[in-house]
Amino acid sequence: MIFLDSAATTPVRREVLEAMWPLLTGDFGNPSSHHELGESAKRALDAARKSVAASLGCRASDVVFTSGGTESDNLAIKGLALAEPRGRHIVTSAIEHEAVLESVDYLARLHGFEITVLPVNAAGLISLDDARDALRPDTTLCTVMYANNEIGAVQPIAALAELCHAQGVPLHTDAVQAAGWLPLDVAGLGVDALSLSGHKLGAPKGIGVLMVKGRRSLEPVLHGGGQERGKRSGTENVAGSVGFAHALALAETDRAARALAVAQLRNDFVSNVLERVPAAIFTGPAVAGTHDHDHDHAGAQTDAQAAADGDAATPTLVSTPTRLPNNASFCFPGTSGESLLLELGRAGIICSAGSACAVGSDDVSHVLTALGIDEAIAQTAVRFSLSGDTTAEQLATVAAEVETAYRAVRSLSQ
Numbered sequence: 001m002i003f004l005d006s007a008a009t010t011p012v013r014r015e016v017l018e019a020m021w022p023l024l025t026g027d028f029g030n031p032s033s034h035h036e037l038g039e040s041a042k043r044a045l046d047a048a049r050k051s052v053a054a055s056l057g058c059r060a061s062d063v064v065f066t067s068g069g070t071e072s073d074n075l076a077i078k079g080l081a082l083a084e085p086r087g088r089h090i091v092t093s094a095i096e097h098e099a100v101l102e103s104v105d106y107l108a109r110l111h112g113f114e115i116t117v118l119p120v121n122a123a124g125l126i127s128l129d130d131a132r133d134a135l136r137p138d139t140t141l142c143t144v145m146y147a148n149n150e151i152g153a154v155q156p157i158a159a160l161a162e163l164c165h166a167q168g169v170p171l172h173t174d175a176v177q178a179a180g181w182l183p184l185d186v187a188g189l190g191v192d193a194l195s196l197s198g199h200k201l202g203a204p205k206g207i208g209v210l211m212v213k214g215r216r217s218l219e220p221v222l223h224g225g226g227q228e229r230g231k232r233s234g235t236e237n238v239a240g241s242v243g244f245a246h247a248l249a250l251a252e253t254d255r256a257a258r259a260l261a262v263a264q265l266r267n268d269f270v271s272n273v274l275e276r277v278p279a280a281i282f283t284g285p286a287v288a289g290t291h292d293h294d295h296d297h298a299g300a301q302t303d304a305q306a307a308a309d310g311d312a313a314t315p316t317l318v319s320t321p322t323r324l325p326n327n328a329s330f331c332f333p334g335t336s337g338e339s340l341l342l343e344l345g346r347a348g349i350i351c352s353a354g355s356a357c358a359v360g361s362d363d364v365s366h367v368l369t370a371l372g373i374d375e376a377i378a379q380t381a382v383r384f385s386l387s388g389d390t391t392a393e394q395l396a397t398v399a400a401e402v403e404t405a406y407r408a409v410r411s412l413s414q
């Protein structure tokens with residue numbers, strides 16, 4: 001099997017499982033219990049919180065453990081918007097994950113919020129001018145994702161944070177796909193809240209983090225025993241939190257070097273696929289060797305360069321990459337994404353038709369249509385998402401199998 005679906009989920013890393021094991025077996029206490037087992041669990045939870053804070057460059061008290069990316073997004077958006085007295089207006093983008101779009105929609109339907117949706121250009125990038133125009137005196141929250149799960153587009157979060165703060169508006173970012181690939185330094189990004197999910201970075205499913213700056217008031221979504229300083233009730237997932245902390249620390253180790261290496265593999269893979277299937281459309285921000293879309297970012301660049309952000313030895317770098325290093329997404333006009341997946345699956349290749357997050361959904365991708373891609377073409381999408389373990393040999397095999405699958409599906413549909 002060749003697994004190229006890391007944006008959907010990742011296996012739990014051995015070191016992570018080993019760190020979790022004692023908390024699931026002998027040291028299994030409830031951190032709220034006032035006996036040795038409970039206190040031991042509390043110490044483990046506190047240490048995990050400190051470790052996450054060190055990875056993100058925030059305070060331990062800013063870290064709220066949740067059940068995953070979806071809950072973190074819900075808590076950030078509902079929690080911040082409902083706690084903020086200055087108005088009922090939210091700014092978001094057209095290509096957010098459903099966890100964001102549905103939370104915002106809930107606030108509009110049940111709490112009378114007005115929503116401004118920022119459009120994206122053909123590459124999937126928002127415009128800072130649009131964002132500046134959208135912010136108003138009654139804007140309670142801006143929520144724009146760091147990196148997109150379908151097309152890998154990376155938004156200019158630090159610049160957006162500056163715009164938001166000039167207007168006194170808090171900024172939340174969904175960084176679920178960015179973890180392990182892009183800098184997560186909270187001070188550098190300037191965000192007020194940031195969502196992460198464990199299962200995208202080598203921790204188990206069912207654990208996540210919401211980083212929310214302490215001075216921000218947050219209306220809880222889950223009410224109960226007041227755990228997580230009253231921000232998220234429910235007995236803490238101690239083992240999951242410890243696993244998350246380990247996975248995040250490991251993902252941060254060698255991040256820049258890994259991102260650079262994976263971006264280079266990805267770029268070669270993209271060129272190979274486009275050579276073999278000239279009719280294929282590479283969707284999202286351009287990479288080396290592909291057609292550059294109509295970017296409106298100053299300093300658009302290849303992410304092979306950008307992935308090394310922070311590497312002082314490389315003087316030509318600018319600070320904002322525009323595409324995740326591990327994402328390669330295409331449309332194959334004249335086919336169907338589902339049929340291509342079946343063909344590739346027969347060849348032992350695991351990838352995805354667009355996003356894996358909408359359960360059983362036949363809907364056309366709102367991300368691809370937001371780029372201006374025709375609905376019929378959007379249904380031919382296939383996303384390959386690499387991991388740090390993906391090899392050049394695997395990618396050469398996959399590119400050849402993509403050509404075979406494309407020909408097979410085309411011949412059936414003619």
Ligand code: PLP
Pocket residue numbers: 007008067068069070071073097099145147148149174176177197198199208357
């Ligand atoms: N946000 C983004 C960008 C995602 O890609 C996903 C999952 O794919 C989520 C949020 C939801 O995360 P979780 O599966 O942990 O609920």
